[in-house]
Amino acid sequence: MSKKVSVKKFRKVLVANRGEIAIRIFRALSELGITTVSIYSKEDRYAMFRSKADESYPLNPQKGPIDAYLDIDTIIKIALSTGVDAIHPGYGFLSENPDFADACERNGIVFIGPGSNIMNAMGDKISSKKIAIEANVPIIPGVDYAIKEVDEAKKIAAQVGYPVMLKASNGGGGRGMRIVNQEEDLEKEFNEAKNESKKAFGDDMIFIEKYLRGPKHIEVQIIGDNYGNVVHLYDRDCSVQRRHQKVVEYAPAFSIPETVRQEIFDASIRLAKTVGYRNAGTLEFLVDADNHPYFIEMNPRIQVEHTVSEMVTDIDIVQTQILIAEGYPLDSEEIAIPSQENVVCTGYSIQTRVTTEDPANNFLPDTGEITVYRSGSGNGIRLDGGNAYTGAVISPYYDSLLVKAISHDRTFLGAVRKSIRALQEMRIRGVKTNIPFLVNVLNHPTFQSGQCYTTFIEETPELFE
Numbered sequence: 001m002s003k004k005v006s007v008k009k010f011r012k013v014l015v016a017n018r019g020e021i022a023i024r025i026f027r028a029l030s031e032l033g034i035t036t037v038s039i040y041s042k043e044d045r046y047a048m049f050r051s052k053a054d055e056s057y058p059l060n061p062q063k064g065p066i067d068a069y070l071d072i073d074t075i076i077k078i079a080l081s082t083g084v085d086a087i088h089p090g091y092g093f094l095s096e097n098p099d100f101a102d103a104c105e106r107n108g109i110v111f112i113g114p115g116s117n118i119m120n121a122m123g124d125k126i127s128s129k130k131i132a133i134e135a136n137v138p139i140i141p142g143v144d145y146a147i148k149e150v151d152e153a154k155k156i157a158a159q160v161g162y163p164v165m166l167k168a169s170n171g172g173g174g175r176g177m178r179i180v181n182q183e184e185d186l187e188k189e190f191n192e193a194k195n196e197s198k199k200a201f202g203d204d205m206i207f208i209e210k211y212l213r214g215p216k217h218i219e220v221q222i223i224g225d226n227y228g229n230v231v232h233l234y235d236r237d238c239s240v241q242r243r244h245q246k247v248v249e250y251a252p253a254f255s256i257p258e259t260v261r262q263e264i265f266d267a268s269i270r271l272a273k274t275v276g277y278r279n280a281g282t283l284e285f286l287v288d289a290d291n292h293p294y295f296i297e298m299n300p301r302i303q304v305e306h307t308v309s310e311m312v313t314d315i316d317i318v319q320t321q322i323l324i325a326e327g328y329p330l331d332s333e334e335i336a337i338p339s340q341e342n343v344v345c346t347g348y349s350i351q352t353r354v355t356t357e358d359p360a361n362n363f364l365p366d367t368g369e370i371t372v373y374r375s376g377s378g379n380g381i382r383l384d385g386g387n388a389y390t391g392a393v394i395s396p397y398y399d400s401l402l403v404k405a406i407s408h409d410r411t412f413l414g415a416v417r418k419s420i421r422a423l424q425e426m427r428i429r430g431v432k433t434n435i436p437f438l439v440n441v442l443n444h445p446t447f448q449s450g451q452c453y454t455t456f457i458e459e460t461p462e463l464f465e
């Protein structure tokens with residue numbers, strides 16, 4: 001290690017987020033003896049998370065429910081006036097915004113994340129593809145540049161072979177992707193994709209890649225310190241998706257052959273080292289039916305499903321993020337991961353996302369007051385939540401996540417049973433939930449054998465019964 005270690009402990013940290021992830025981060029901070037600061041929109045003035053922080057400050061009430069959390073100037077002002085040392089962005093909102101990371105650094109506030117240069121390098125799907133090529137990490141056949149004209153798109157699609165996928169380089173959250181099965185449809189889809197991307201993501205950068213039929217979504221959690229050391233925390237299988245959005249996630253990805261898993265871990269470390277990655281991040285791969293892995297993107301932030309990796313490795317990822325931002329190296333006593341061998345994967349962990357989505361009504365999020373709320377708990381169950389309690393009013397402004405139920409057991413089937421039992425213990429009245437649907441997924445033999453693929457939900461009608 002050539003770089004000189006420099007540590008500056010935080011006394012106070014602001015969390016630029018809301019809901020369950022804000023509470024998750026407050027908990028990690030409190031355990032480290034750090035004072036917590038919450039910010040909240042007008043719409044969140046009665047939300048539980050703000051009362052879980054030591055201090056809490058309103059954002060600009062004129063901005064609206066989402067924009068309030070994207071308002072860099074106000075957030076920096078609050079951070080400066082309350083004297084915080086650092087900001088944790090959580091996921092979503094400003095977590096992947098390099099301008100926000102820069103604004104923090106300019107004002108002498110540490111941004112708990114990888115920093116703007118890495119975000120710029122990995123920020124959109126095209127640039128992260130370029131780096132993957134540089135790091136000799138396999139990517140899906142296609143192009144690594146934005147396509148301007150339809151004719152060019154047609155030429156590339158013909159080379160790649162139908163079906164192809166049109167992707168918005170800046171797309172996220174499962175949006176900005178279109179499958180095109182034949183050339184006749186390409187022109188219309190291409191033009192629509194460009195327009196949609198411009199509206200939703202601020203530019204019209206579209207690229208093409210081969211559409212893989214029924215792949216698995218496997219991702220690797222990595223952690224790097226400020227001194228060039230990187231380890232992985234094994235993998236997660238996030239193949240159970242609806243409309244390209246994750247519904248159930250588990251660790252480790254036991255159904256992938258060991259040699260392929262090792263290949264993915266090595267590729268992840270290689271890619272992270274190529275960009276000089278620091279702090280926590282996730283590399284996402286698709287694995288096709290022949291078990292060939294392809295890198296699709298890197299997320300430079302904490303993810304919703306980080307919990308399952310925490311359960312199987314016993315490493316608190318959020319605390320580690322904070323310690324790394326303070327300047328601790330991985331081999332310090334505080335972090336205590338001197339080498340990859342110190343990361344041990346034990347047992348199996350499954351996360352189900354309990355939401356107010358109504359499976360009987362095309363998963364439309366329900367809103368209103370929760371009149372009864374009793375959670376499942378007990379041996380092997382962890383709940384990360386905070387939006388849901390008796391009397392809570394679920395507004396239409398934010399995502400529909402109520403609570404994440406996370407199980408841990410020595411065997412995968414044991415974890416499945418614990419998850420089902422906990423979900424069945426839950427009583428949530430006043431709003432509809434997806435609990436019966438989640439139980440159907442967990443009970444399904446395809447899920448229990450670890451053989452789910454990304455189109456499993458849409459191709460399995462009995463899950464809706």
Ligand code: ADP
Pocket residue numbers: 140165171172173174175177209210211212213215217241244245284286296297454
């Ligand atoms: P986002 O940034 O919106 O989450 P991702 O690139 O991570 O988008 O892809 C999300 C999901 O979309 C993947 O897990 C997979 O189900 C599907 N997907 C993405 N690219 C392809 C592809 N080339 N072929 C088949 N499915 C894909």
